[in-house]
Amino acid sequence: MGVLDGNPKDEPLHYGEIFDLWQVSATAKMSLSAYQAFHFHAGDKDLKKIIDDLMDQAQHEIRECDKLLKLNGFVPPPPLPDRPxxxxxxxxxGARFSDQEIAAALTSAVSLSLVVCSQIMGKSIHRDIGLLFTKIHTQMAALGKDLLRINKQKGWLVPPPLHLKNPEPVHA
Incomplete structure (x- = not known):
């Protein structure tokens, strides 16, 4: 019987999985600090609700990643202090972020999170890791949908140039 044939809890993590857990935990801790700041800067109640949801999501990611790191004998990255x-x-x-700036930053962060989760899911050989990041991906996709909805409702969405009609063909 091979090293990877048994109970997933007895299977070792590979270096990529260890790094990904550590990096996601560190990123979630930094994101939590940024979300706290954004929460204080935000004026829109719908935006504050999404920020609250993102803070809850970051705390969930921190708990799950840190738990897996500790179970496998690794020290998680240190947390940042809460913002006053x-x-x-x-x-x-002049020092305040506008709601539109906050929404754009959150949209970018959620988009990047989806890519990172997909990469981790694709390279993970440990079932527990793959399932964890599948769950995180699903939760972040739902938060991204909520952000898109309020960006459109509030007029904050800045779309790229839209293709509204086909140009006339040029005959040479």
């Missing part, structure tokens, strides 16, 4: 609370009106206008 601040009222929106206390943030100077």
């Amino acid at each position: 609370s601040v009222k929106l009106e206390d943030i100077p206008a």
Whole structure:
């Protein structure tokens, strides 16, 4: 019987899986700090709700990745301290992120998360890792759908040039 033929809990992680868990945990910890700041800067209640959901998602990713790292004998990356609370009106206008800027940054982060999850799912040979990132991918896709909806509703979406009609053919 080979090393990878038994119970997934007894199978070793490969270096890529270890690095991915560590990197996702570190990224989620940094993202959580950024989401906290965005929450203080945001004025729109729908945007604040999505930020809350993203903070919950980041905390879930941190718990799951850190648990797997510890179970396999690795020290997870250190957490960042929580940001001090601040009222929106206390943030100077020139230093404050607008709701549109926050929504764009969140959309970019969610999009990147989907790519990273797909890569990890594709290279993982440990079932537990693949399933974890399938679940994270699904949750992030749902959050991306919510972000797209409010970006459209609020008029924050800046689309690339749209192809509205076919050009007339040029005959030479």
